[in-house]
Amino acid sequence: AQRVTQPEKLLSVFKGAPVELKCNYSYSGSPELFWYVQYSRQRLQLLLRHISRESIKGFTADLNKGETSFHLKKPFAQEEDSAMYYCALSKNTDKLIFGTGTRLQVFP
Amino acid sequence: NAGVTQTPKFRILKIGQSMTLQCTQDMNHNYMYWYRQDPGMGLKLIYYSVGAGITDKGEVPNGYNVSRSTTEDFPLRLELAAPSQTSVYFCASSYIASGTQFFGPGTRLTVL
Numbered sequence: 001a002q003r004v005t006q007p008e009k010l011l012s013v014f015k016g017a018p019v020e021l022k023c024n025y026s027y028s029g030s031p032e033l034f035w036y037v038q039y040s041r042q043r044l045q046l047l048l049r050h051i052s053r054e055s056i057k058g059f060t061a062d063l064n065k066g067e068t069s070f071h072l073k074k075p076f077a078q079e080e081d082s083a084m085y086y087c088a089l090s091k092n093t094d095k096l097i098f099g100t101g102t103r104l105q106v107f108p
Numbered sequence: 109n110a111g112v113t114q115t116p117k118f119r120i121l122k123i124g125q126s127m128t129l130q131c132t133q134d135m136n137h138n139y140m141y142w143y144r145q146d147p148g149m150g151l152k153l154i155y156y157s158v159g160a161g162i163t164d165k166g167e168v169p170n171g172y173n174v175s176r177s178t179t180e181d182f183p184l185r186l187e188l189a190a191p192s193q194t195s196v197y198f199c200a201s202s203y204i205a206s207g208t209q210f211f212g213p214g215t216r217l218t219v220l
Contacts, residue, residue, distance in 0.1 A: 004150070034207045043112075044151075044198065044211040086150060090207035095141075095166065098150035 002027045004089050006099035013077050014107050021072040021102045023061075023087030032090035033070040035061055036098075039083045047072075047085070057081070077106045109134050112212035114199050120218045121189040129184040129215050131199030139202040140182040141209065142166075142174065144195040151198060157182055158205070189219045 003026045013019055025031060035047040048056045050063040050070060061072045070087060087099040115130045133140065138159045143151040143166075153166030157176040171193060173185040182201075186193060196216050200209040 009148070032207055043213050044200075046208050049207060088207060095153055095156065096151075096207055096209065098143075098152075100148065100150045 002089060002091055002097050004087050004097050004099035006085075006087055006102050008102045009100070010103045010105065012105040012107065015079055016076050019072075019074045019077045019081070019104065019106075021085050021087075021104065023070045023072065023099060025068050025070065025087075025089050027068075027089055027091070031063070033061070033063055034088045034090065034096070035059070035070075035072050036086040036088055037083050038086070044086070077104075079106045079108055082106045111135065112199055112201055112210050114197075114212035114215050116215060117213070118216045120220060121186075122220060123189060123191065125189050126185070126187050127189065127217075129186075129197055129199075129217070131182045131184065131212060132180050133182075133199075133201040133210070134180065135201060135203070135210065136179060137201035137203045137210070138179070139205060139209075140176065141200040141202075142172070142182070142184045143198045143200065144168065144193075145198065145214075146195050154184065154197075186217075191219050193217065194219045 005024045033050045037047040038044045059074045086101045088096045112133045141156045142154040145151045152168045155174040157163045196214050198214050199212040202209045
């Protein structure tokens with residue numbers, strides 16, 4: 001069965017520290033993977049998708065098919081990065097399967 | 109553009125009551141989705157639609173109904189509310205079948 005696992009409910013770091021939010025998936029086909037973010041009092045929005053291979057707000061994520069992972073990384077966390085982050089897998093390109101989310105807290 | 113709008117923002121229902129959660133998008137998107145999010149859980153797909161007149165079940169459709177008479181609107185109907193339907197409901201849309209979905213602000217529903 002298709003599944004997305006985010007093992008950390010909460011990740012706390014200090015400003016300037018590196019950040020890695022973990023995401024593992026199980027899927028039998030060729031996955032499309034995404035990171036969505038929800039800042040406080042804002043709606044859920046797309047942060048990045050693996051197929052575009054871009055860096056958004058300093059975040060990057062590399063699809064590792066061998067380890068079935070799609071971890072989100074940023075070398076130097078900022079306070080404004082504090083938010084809920086959801087990893088998602090696209091099944092047949094039209095439906096998303098979400099992980100349970102990781103709350104990132106960046107302390108000053 | 110307002111994007112995806114949802115009404116109401118909050119609602120408290122009694123067991124057995126019915127209600128409709130409204131969702132409207134002004135981006136001319138073909139695809140629309142309804143998700144629910146329970147505390148500490150990810151979003152789960154309830155129903156989705158690939159265009160006006162076409163709807164299909166998602167992962168957790170029981171207790172809900174949808175319709176899609178226009179491109180813009182995708183209401184979600186709860187016929188007999190149950191405490192298990194207490195959740196935050198999100199509507200989303202996308203132009204094509206892709207993972208890039210645009211979300212509404214959510215409706216927080218409590219069934220007592």
